Amino acid sequence: MRLPHLLLATLILAPSLAGAEEISIAGVGQSRDFTCNGEDVAITGQGHTVELKGSCGAIGIHGSGHKVSFEDATSLAVSGAQNRASGGSTGNLTVETAENTVSTKIHGGETPAEIDVSGADHVIELELTGPAKIEVGGAKNSLSWTAAADVREPSISTSGIENRIVKR
Template identity: 35%
Template sequence: MLLRLPVITAAMLAVISLAHAADDELTIQGIGISRDIDCQGKNVGVYGAENEIALTGQCRTITVHGSKHKVSFEQGQTLSVSGSDNVVNGGRANDVVVSVAKNIVTTTLEAGEEPGKLKATGANNKITLVLSGPSRLDVGGVEQVVEWSKADGAPNPEVRSSGALNSIKRKK
């Protein structure tokens, strides 16, 4: 049995490696991590607290979950920010989801085959958008602040609002 242990261990490591290779999320998890990361077309997840992450290149889904993260990005299909007191500044995203409380998100909302979409829930989030094409803003929750401006030729957004004390305004 002892002779088989190295073989079993090697087989288990190979399975773990294959499972990890199939997983195309670049994961940053912890507290106080500072990194620059090239997305290489992959999903990226930032979890924990107080991480400072700069994402370069084309990302698929960018997930920021936790508290007090500072994240910048160049391009993402989907940006999902949840937790509290996160600051996310970006280039362009097709879909943006912001939830929970006191997050600050700044990005260009880009249309693809479908209009660019914002979905905001929770309370006291501040979202600043540049709309580069057709877009839909769906804002719920309490005391959300959404400011938007348009790139040349972009139409006004379709706006849906629910909740209380939300502000959705064109940036002056």
């Protein structure tokens, strides 16, 4: 009789254990440091200061006025306004909405890393360590990039108004 109860308890607890695979910071004005062990990270709300150490999964920064530093991520998505993200290295990068600042290394693998920028007035500084595909749309976005001599230049497409893309 205990086996069915154990099975039932496992089925009930399994969904809550699956949710443990994400670090979540919400609300207003939190100041937190975390060590990632492959977890995804969700930062929402307003005005958080977050330092992420270790290797994170996907990092999502949504809201406004956040300051986030990270060592490594599989991908980074920034939306909202006036967020700052700086890090050691990430795979794909998405930046949306307005006035966000991002500075990071982009690592591509067998397939190029994808960098997608839309919205307005973003400032993005990238160091490419592998193949990359850059798309910039929106208005008045500034993207500068650099790469080592052994890294081929990224494919770049742009649309919108007064966007600036430069190799440093």
